[in-house]
Amino acid sequence: MLCAISGEAPQVPVISVKSGNVFEKRLIEAYIAENGKDPVTGEELTKDDLIEVKTARTVRPRPPTLTSIPSLLGVFQEEWDALALETFKLRQALAQTRQELSTALYQHDAAVRVIARLTKERDEAREALAKISVSAARPAGGDAMQVDSTGLPQSVVARIDSTQERLSKTRSKRPIPEGWATSETIQSFKPTATSEPLYPGGKSLAVDSTGDRALVGGMDGVAGVYSVSQGKVIQTLQVGGPVTDAVWVGDKAVVASATGAVKVFENGSEVANFTSHAGEVTALAVHPTGDIVGSVGADKSYVLYDLTTSTPVTQIYGETGILCAKFHPDGHLLGLGGADGQVHIYDVKSGAAAASFPMSAPVTALAFSENGYFMAAVTENSTSISVWDLRKSKVNKILETGTKITALDWDYTGQFLVSGGPNGITVQQYTKATKEWSEPLRSAVPAVAVAWGASARSILTTNKDGVLTVLAQA
Missing domain, CATH: 3.30.40.10 (Zinc/RING finger domain, C3HC4 (zinc finger))
Incomplete structure (x- = not known):
């Protein structure tokens, strides 16, 4: 058994x-x-x-094999042979394992070296891109160069000249439009409407001429047209990269992204796509002609686009990265906020540097007064606004708000300058008769971007979470 x-x-x-x-x-x-x-x-x-x-x-x-000494010796010999064979196999396996480990370590070391080399090449490429330049003669006394030797098309130059002539004659004497907000009106502003989080992480906000459609975008590569009256997004625009800025050009929505693209949308459909920048597009600006748009980028250049033909017409390179941009109300000058701590002024028609205004840190926000005499600028992490007198090329006033400022917007009449930051917004008022500044409004609504509504009777803000807030009379 x-x-x-x-x-x-x-x-x-x-x-x-x-x-x-x-x-x-x-x-x-x-x-x-x-x-x-x-x-x-x-x-x-x-x-x-x-x-x-x-x-x-x-x-x-x-067992019969263990009944005598010779048998025991034979068993011991067999056991010894088996032990020796097992030891040999173990040594053989150990040698093979060591060889495999050595090969794996060599491959790992080679991979680390390749990664280090590629990282170095990437950093060198980024540095070269940041220092990109074009081997052509620069204008005498300027710090910019023009890429295309033909300059702006005559049709574009003619539009710029006619716009400058028309606006420069009438702007300083233009009366305040009927129904425009007064200081008393702005003092009574309170948050009257708040949206759900729309596009978190964005820092762009543009309001059309009606004051009802707000163009906003976020880090997810999507922008949208938000109707203030309806309280919802009425159009969604696929940008394809984190939205860095957006502007209205008539009924067209122009949106810039961190991928270097500038896209134009009409009635919710993409009608043009420009990729002139070799890097992130940091800001957009609309020319007073109403059909020319400028974009600036980290590649130290600005580009002008003619939306009547949907083509880029010039690209100008400077010596520093550009963080913000605004056209002068006449349209003959373009102000650029540089990462080098200066505001660079360029002649739009020639692309030559016309002037520069030194600041204490990288310039993150710009705004021109509608009368064309003043320029407001804010530096990185600053709590004050520097108001420059363009006629005298010096600082006219330092407006201390006490809170960090990330955005500026001057109203159409040049009376009210709204600033926004993570701790709230303020409105500074300039009274032409007395040449004095006052502060009619201070609100705790956080903002990364601000914009005036129709007739300055409302202020629209968006915060880092993508929440859009409307401040108006209750």
Whole structure:
């Protein structure tokens, strides 16, 4: 009688009532405890299914190979041979493992070296891109160069000249439009409407001439047209990259992205896509002609686009990255906020540097007064607004708000300058008769972008979470 598991005579034999097989009791109980089955048939088996077989205890005979010294020596020799063979196999496996480990370490080291080389090449490429220049003669006394030798098309120059002539004659004497907001009106502004989070992470906000459609965008590569009266997004625009700025040009929405693209949308459909910048587009500006748009970027250049023909007409390179941009109300000058801590003024028609205004840090926001005499500028992490007198090329006033400023917007009449930041917004008022500044409004509504509504009777803001807030008379 042999155990079905060990093949040897069992010391305590038991038999399965299901299969009839004989087992060593300790072996079958251990197997049942682990598997719960008969090891031979695979049937379910429990300890209750085992019956102990009563047999007389017998002394197990010594194997015949261990009955003499020569036999024992032979067994020892066989055991030694088996041990030597096992040791040899272990050494062989160890050598192979060491070789595989050495190869893996070499491959890892090679991969690290490749990654380091590629990282270095990437950094060098980025540095070269930041220092990009064009090997052509620069205008004398200027810090810019024009890429295309032909300059602006005559049709564009003619539009710029006619716009400048028309606006420069009438702007300073233009009366305040009927129904425009007064200081008392702005003092009563309160948050009257708040949207759900629209496009988190964005820093762009543009309001059309009606004051009802707000153009906003976010980090997810989507922009939208939000209707203030309806309180919802009425158009969704696929930009394809994090939105960095957006402007209205009539009924067309122009949106810039961190991928270097500038896209034009009309009635919700993309009608033009410009990729002139070699890097992030940081800001957009609308020319007073109403059909020319400028974009600036981290590649130290600005580009002008003619939307009547949907083509870029010139690209001008400077010496520093550009963070913000605004056209002078006459349209003959373009102000650029530089990462070098200066406001650079360019002649739009020639692309030559016309002037520069030193600031204390990178310039992050710009705004021109509608009368064309003043320029407001804000530097990175600043709590004050520097108001420059363009006629005298010096600072006319430092407006201290006490809170960090990230955005500026001057109203159409040149009376009210709204500033926004993470801790709230303020409105500064310039009174022409007394040449004095006052502060009719201070609100705790956080903002990364601000814009005036129709007739300055409302202020629209958007914060870092993409929430759009309207401040107006309650």
